[in-house]
Amino acid sequence: xxxxxxxxxxxxxxxxxxxxxxxxxxxxxxxxxxxxxxxxxxxxxxxxxxxxxxxxxxxxxxxxxxxxxxxxxxxxxxxxxxxxxxxxxxxxxxxxxxxxxxxxxxxxxxxxxxxxxxxxxxxxxxxxxxxxxxxxxxxxxxxxxxxxxxxxxxxxxxxxxxxxxxxxxxxxxxxxxxxxxxxxxxxxxxxxxxxxxxxxxxxxxxxxxxxxxxxxxxxxxxxxxxxxxxxxxxxxxxxxxxxxxxxxxxxxxxxxxxxxxxxxxxxxxxxxxxxxxxxxxxxxxxxxxxxxxxxx
Amino acid sequence: xxxxxxxxxxxxxxxxxxxxxxxxxxxxxxxxxxxxxxxxxxxxxxxxxxxxxxxxxxxxxxxxxxxxxxxxxxxxxxxxxxxxxxxxxxxxxxxxxxxxxxxxxxxxxxxxxxxxxxxxxxxxxxxxxxxxxxxxxxxxxxxxxxxxxxxxxxxxxxxxxxxxxxxxxxxxxxxxxxxxxxxxxxxxxxxxxxxxxxxxxxxxxxxxxxxxxxxxxxxxxxxxxxxxxxxxxxxxxxxxxxxxxxxxxxxxxxxxxxxxxxxxxxxxxxxxxxxxxxxxxxxxxxxxxxxxxxxxxxxxxxxxxxxxxxxxxxxxxxxxxxxxxxxxxxx
Numbered sequence: 014x015x016x017x018x019x020x021x022x023x024x025x026x027x028x029x030x031x032x033x034x035x036x037x038x039x040x041x042x043x044x045x046x047x048x049x050x051x052x053x054x055x056x057x058x059x060x061x062x063x064x065x066x067x068x069x070x071x072x073x074x075x076x077x078x079x080x081x082x083x084x085x086x087x088x089x090x091x092x093x094x095x096x097x098x099x100x101x102x103x104x105x106x107x108x109x110x111x112x113x114x115x116x117x118x119x120x121x122x123x124x125x126x127x128x129x130x131x132x133x134x135x136x137x138x139x140x141x142x143x144x145x146x147x148x149x150x151x152x153x154x155x156x157x158x159x160x161x162x163x164x165x166x167x168x169x170x171x172x173x174x175x176x177x178x179x180x181x182x183x184x185x186x187x188x189x190x191x192x193x194x195x196x197x198x199x200x201x202x203x204x205x206x207x208x209x210x211x212x213x214x215x216x217x218x219x220x221x222x223x224x225x226x227x228x229x230x231x232x233x234x235x236x237x238x239x240x241x242x243x244x245x246x247x248x249x250x251x252x253x254x255x256x257x258x259x260x261x262x263x264x265x266x267x268x269x270x271x272x273x274x275x276x277x278x279x280x281x282x283x284x285x286x287x288x289x290x291x292x293x294x295x296x297x298x299x300x301x302x303x304x305x306x307x308x309x
Numbered sequence: 310x311x312x313x314x315x316x317x318x319x320x321x322x323x324x325x326x327x328x329x330x331x332x333x334x335x336x337x338x339x340x341x342x343x344x345x346x347x348x349x350x351x352x353x354x355x356x357x358x359x360x361x362x363x364x365x366x367x368x369x370x371x372x373x374x375x376x377x378x379x380x381x382x383x384x385x386x387x388x389x390x391x392x393x394x395x396x397x398x399x400x401x402x403x404x405x406x407x408x409x410x411x412x413x414x415x416x417x418x419x420x421x422x423x424x425x426x427x428x429x430x431x432x433x434x435x436x437x438x439x440x441x442x443x444x445x446x447x448x449x450x451x452x453x454x455x456x457x458x459x460x461x462x463x464x465x466x467x468x469x470x471x472x473x474x475x476x477x478x479x480x481x482x483x484x485x486x487x488x489x490x491x492x493x494x495x496x497x498x499x500x501x502x503x504x505x506x507x508x509x510x511x512x513x514x515x516x517x518x519x520x521x522x523x524x525x526x527x528x529x530x531x532x533x534x535x536x537x538x539x540x541x542x543x544x545x546x547x548x549x550x551x552x553x554x555x556x557x558x559x560x561x562x563x564x565x566x567x568x569x570x571x572x573x574x575x576x577x578x579x580x581x582x583x584x585x586x587x588x589x590x591x592x593x594x595x596x597x598x599x600x601x602x603x604x605x606x607x608x609x610x611x612x613x614x615x616x617x618x619x620x621x622x623x624x625x626x627x628x629x630x631x632x633x634x635x636x637x638x639x640x
Contacts, residue, residue, distance in 0.1 A: 046426075048426055048429070048430075050569070106616065106620075109620065110619070110620075113623065115425070115426065116365070116371050116576075117619050117623060119371070119373075119429070120572065120573070120576060120615060120619050121615070121616055121619045121620075123569045123572070123573070123615065124611075124612045124613070124614075124615030124616040124619065125612065125616070126569075126612070127608040127609070127611055127612030127615065128608070128609050128612035128613060128616070129612075130608050130612075131606040131607075131608040131609035131612070132609065134605075134606065135606060135609070243565075243566065247433075247437055247565065250430060250433070250434070251434070254430060254434070258426075283445070284445045284446055285441075285442070285445070286441075286445075287437070287441035287444075287445065288438045288441045288442055288445075291434045291435070291437045291438045291441065292434075292438055294430075294434045295419065295431060295434045295435055295438070298423065298427060298430065298431050298434070299419060299422065299431075302423060302427055
């Protein structure tokens, strides 16, 4: 029973991180119709930047509660840094390509992926970078006879807050209306006086921010390693394919489905765990190409 | 780009093709062992990219899962050599082609139901199924260690040439070069016939306007499916040829970034031309080898090349040269 509770918590923890990554990917696709192959790499970069910021200010050792508060306050730096990177990349690299066939945009994001993977290696070296001291100093709570790290609950909280925040942002603010208008009909939105270029840059930056935030919250629990972005991207793809490309609700439900299937998979059918996820994605694309929540 | 549609005149074609074949045939006598080996890699990738471009350039479908077919060809050869103890490379290639044909007929049947980005994601998802199986079933596939296929375990031309004993390495490289070159020339000829046949014209019609193509009676989905299977088979053939050369097959060639490299090669050469993927694959191979040799940040180099290419030279090497030639001819 306790084990089950832990497994469920683990799934939700994993779903929270996956939601942060895929919501950004889905937002960018929904507004700009861009499949960003570098998105997973943004997530990894966010993890590296946060771990580096925490490590270089506070060192690796666990400290008192003030130190912990400082460390937690430093974590979002990764997300902000990635948002800034996104705000630079969109106008310089992506904007000149919107008039060309979509293959070119896809290719340029693949080029970005290669560049950023090596930039990470260049800046942070080949050794894993961790902010594990946060996890250590937050201790753990007991669930029945078992212990569960408190920090994971924080991540779940961040995931829930991000979901609510993003939902409110997209559906309850003026900017959200502009975002949705641009997503539905770019020319019409432009004709009605919306500065589409600015909406694009903001949407891309927000998407990148979400990816960076995913990396920032995960790094105290799992060290940042080279290659984590490439793995994460494919899972995020599975999530948004299941949920529906461009849908936020879909990203949430997709993230939950993927992480529960994955947890169950690791427990019961470890060999085909990943294959099952990809097959689910392929099946959804076949039966309902717009995903569970997508529009045509 | 109307250049791809009209096609060069037969005279011009011969004027380019004959010297190119002669140069390829004579090169190993000049460039030495290592360069010859690099060129074999280039030629195998050229076959893969040639097949890939039947989908991208001629049918207008961007597959992001062609690593699956390259890997299928490679792993089939490895299984045949390891488990069936077959030595003849011809049988291995046949096996590799057959298995790629089967898997691509299955995957293709599913994938051609969509176009554009959905097609890309679907091919990607399915290729990752194969990758994860190769990765996880380590008692069958060796996991990340892969399967070794030493060159001493294969023979060419039905056992006429084997590679055991002293000097086997250089004998292998030179013999295998001409072996791959001949397969490559056959593949190019077959592809040339395909894209200039009524079938190939129909594919281009589908690429340019799907609705009109279906109005003139082309069965769009079936044509796409056939194109998919042919395209994948070429890539599978390349995978089969690649294994004895590399001596090892690992899940890396099934992982999706390798699919990205195939796209890279094709765009580097230019996907609107017949020869683009060939030139692109050979050039990419040199580029990657020298980038890896000169810097540990080779991905950075390749990524920058790709970004510059897409921004400045979207028609690729062949397309750009073609434009230059056209400009020079104009009085």
